[in-house]
Amino acid sequence: MVDRRGSGNDGVPVPPWRKSRKPAQLRRQLSQELIVSTGLRVLDAEGLDALSMRRVAQELDTGPASLYAHVAGKDELLELIYDRVLGEIELPERDPSRWKEQLHGYATEVHRVLRAHADVARAALATIPSGENSLRAGEFVFGLLIEAGMPPREASLAMDRLSLYVVGDAYEGSLHYARMRAAGLDQRTYFEAFVGQINDYYRTLPSHRFPHLRDYADDLIADDGEARFHYGLALLLDGIEARMPKARAD
Amino acid sequence: MVDRRGSGNDGVPVPPWRKSRKPAQLRRQLSQELIVSTGLRVLDAEGLDALSMRRVAQELDTGPASLYAHVAGKDELLELIYDRVLGEIELPERDPSRWKEQLHGYATEVHRVLRAHADVARAALATIPSGENSLRAGEFVFGLLIEAGMPPREASLAMDRLSLYVVGDAYEGSLHYARMRAAGLDQRTYFEAFVGQINDYYRTLPSHRFPHLRDYADDLIADDGEARFHYGLALLLDGIEARMPKARAD
DNA sequence: TTGTAGTAACGAACGGCGTTCGTGTCAAGT
């Protein structure tokens, strides 16, 4: 079913001049599926800055215009990639009695997945969940809070803030990652150079104006991204817990 | 007019990673000062997407190449604009006994200023404070936490998370603002269209898979950006308070 | 079998972008 040229097998042979007129090429069969997964591949391999319509098209041996039949534009492509990445998270069975533990696990998992895929987080900000996997995640968090006894309106606030925090932190991380990549350094070298510079710089601050920043420079750079993320997450979850109606033992 | 740059060398030392120097005079009228304020003007008037080196140069009746004598590149320009915007915040006298109230006021103030200047928030993420005003703000928050009795290492975590939250929220807001602008709508129309669409969409979700999102769609969209910001801020501050060593009355 | 309508693929181009290079220009130092 691939013989696109001579349908009549017993007919005349294909005239050579027709063949040479156009270099016989079979059309590629593009699809949204293919475009999204190619985009994700580029994103993982080279970062968001390298993800362009042209780059994806090139990867598929075609021109950028060909993509627009399957994808509305770069923004939509990013959203599709984001939802696909969210598909990688695994959600446990909801257990409202362990809501805090489960939310902690969920946030950590989303954070992990976002970090694993370079800077897909940028696509997540200001995007209301509308894809299959985003909705699944939303239902998980929201349902958990409600079943744990939180009033719906407050539960939606809590969900919103929690996801802003996770995505925001991942995004910030991805910005650092992009700089690291741009400088051509590996993670360790970049981190040390970066942190070292900050430390040195803060130590040169005039101590009459910035005594605390200066004197505690070491503490300012003591914790890495992972520790910072978990500290902030704990702050938020504790805050939510303090607002959660107490469970009655009856 | 507060001169934050020239005259008094009481200012902060130049961070070593800044590549641009040239403390020089200008032949015609170009200067870093002028470039930064022109950039801010463009940013306010037309948004971050419209802020390009070319656009700023055009505003100054010159070519883009002329800017590079005073500014290392677009990134540095953004950082300089960001620091200038931070100069608009007013800080009270520190009073550790009212640390929570003062932090709340500070965060609200920064948020307000960031929102007032369209999307300068994007420049703030992943930028370690190195400008005059960023440092002033950092010293305020950090000093407040330390004077209130928090251990330095934890205080730096808290400061970091707090500023990530404020900037992250402002950034998300600016993304919405950019879309609104792109769609050519005013704030009210955009908001209603946006919110209405979400509500409608969530109501069409299959209730056996997304019961909570579907049934409480109204609650999901009930609060606006301001309310969401303050809810999250309260969560963080409560979390910090729970970790603050109790003041001893002795 | 032939004709035809629809659509995916795509080459080319438009109007942007950040940045660099080489050259012009002119104020200040000698």
Place this chain on the structure above:
DNA sequence: ACTTGACACGAACGCCGTTCGTTACTACAA
């Protein structure tokens, strides 16, 4: 008056997202 060298700047490089108009193919009607 001459030299110097920092600044200004036109031009260009190599990207970008997106659109236009044309081809090449498929599916289906006659």
